[in-house]
Amino acid sequence: MSQDRWSEVDRYISDVVVPSDLALDATLEASTAAGLPAINVAPNQGKLLALLVQMCSARTVLEIGTLGGYSAIWMAGVLPADGRLVTLEADPTYAEVARDNVARAGLGDVVDVRVGPALATLPQLVAEGAGPFDVVFIDADKAANADYFSWALRLTRRGSVIVVDNVVRGGAVVDAASPDPGVQGTRRLYELLGREPRVRATVIQTVGSKGYDGFALAEKDLELRGPGELLGTRQTGIVGFRVADLARDADLLPQVQELGDRLLQQSPDIAERIVSRWVGAALRYASA
Ligand SMILES: C[S@@+](CC[C@H](N)C(=O)[O-])C[C@H]1O[C@@H](n2cnc3c(N)ncnc32)[C@H](O)[C@@H]1O
Numbered sequence: 001m002s003q004d005r006w007s008e009v010d011r012y013i014s015d016v017v018v019p020s021d022l023a024l025d026a027t028l029e030a031s032t033a034a035g036l037p038a039i040n041v042a043p044n045q046g047k048l049l050a051l052l053v054q055m056c057s058a059r060t061v062l063e064i065g066t067l068g069g070y071s072a073i074w075m076a077g078v079l080p081a082d083g084r085l086v087t088l089e090a091d092p093t094y095a096e097v098a099r100d101n102v103a104r105a106g107l108g109d110v111v112d113v114r115v116g117p118a119l120a121t122l123p124q125l126v127a128e129g130a131g132p133f134d135v136v137f138i139d140a141d142k143a144a145n146a147d148y149f150s151w152a153l154r155l156t157r158r159g160s161v162i163v164v165d166n167v168v169r170g171g172a173v174v175d176a177a178s179p180d181p182g183v184q185g186t187r188r189l190y191e192l193l194g195r196e197p198r199v200r201a202t203v204i205q206t207v208g209s210k211g212y213d214g215f216a217l218a219e220k221d222l223e224l225r226g227p228g229e230l231l232g233t234r235q236t237g238i239v240g241f242r243v244a245d246l247a248r249d250a251d252l253l254p255q256v257q258e259l260g261d262r263l264l265q266q267s268p269d270i271a272e273r274i275v276s277r278w279v280g281a282a283l284r285y286a287s288a
Pocket of ligand 1: 039040041064065066067068069070071072088089090091094116117118119139140141
């Protein structure tokens with residue numbers, strides 16, 4: 001199989017299943033004319049993002065990595081009337097092109113393009129009390145993928161969905177000795193996905209007009225998973241997750257203990273051993 005074949009199939013998919021849209025086509029044309037690199041998602045990937053936004057009944061979306069606004073327009077275009085998408089872009093020239101594209105698409109009131117390095121903007125969003133976002137799409141500099149994912153966890157709620165693009169990198173992600181910061185950053189993301197108790201995640205390899213790559217998909221979940229152990233079910237997880245969430249911050253350990261005690265008193269319907277297991281697990285995570 002070759003790149004030509006993958007691109008041909010992507011064209012076929014787009015022709016038959018993902019019909020072109022004037023605003024999206026104009027976005028790509030204006031971005032090319034402005035000299036932006038063609039590193040936007042493919043049309044069928046843009047539609048996948050839009051479908052995810054719709055399937056989650058999302059009202060709020062956070063995107064890290066705007067470029068010319070192509071993926072932002074896909075997602076913002078399916079938000080409800082009161083929906084909002086915040087997208088972060090380091091390059092002021094790209095951000096200006098994106099703002100023009102967003103305005104042309106009639107989404108100027110929905111999309112907020114924030115300029116600056118995302119690792120500076122994300123703490124600002126937390127300080128502003130932004131979020132929780134229902135969907136987060138991470139598609140910026142890959143070296144910071146794990147950091148972006150950690151910030152995304154702070155800006156989401158239970159049930160939020162986080163998507164990270166370009167996580168296979170032509171297969172280079174398996175090269176532990178790679179000198180590529182993007183590969184190393186993405187490997188750190190995999191490790192985080194594997195050990196983070198608050199998410200359920202997978203990674204899917206893809207081929208297409210954008211080459212051989214893949215995306216990670218995670219749901220911020222109720223379940224608290226320990227190394228080699230599954231503690232509780234979705235039902236009992238409501239209690240356990242809240243305890244675990246608090247315990248991520250070591251300063252909150254006394255409150256965690258108190259919460260556990262209170263739960264034992266207030267929820268006689270919840271078996272004592274379950275609550276104490278959750279609290280114990282939460283404390284182990286906090287001190288790990
Ligand atoms: C792959 S492109 C985004 C494509 C876009 N999501 C789309 O599909 O239309 C990555 C973007 O991230 C931006 N970027 C790179 N490093 C960044 C950083 N530290 N903070 C914010 N944006 C950054 C780049 O300037 C570029 O526009």
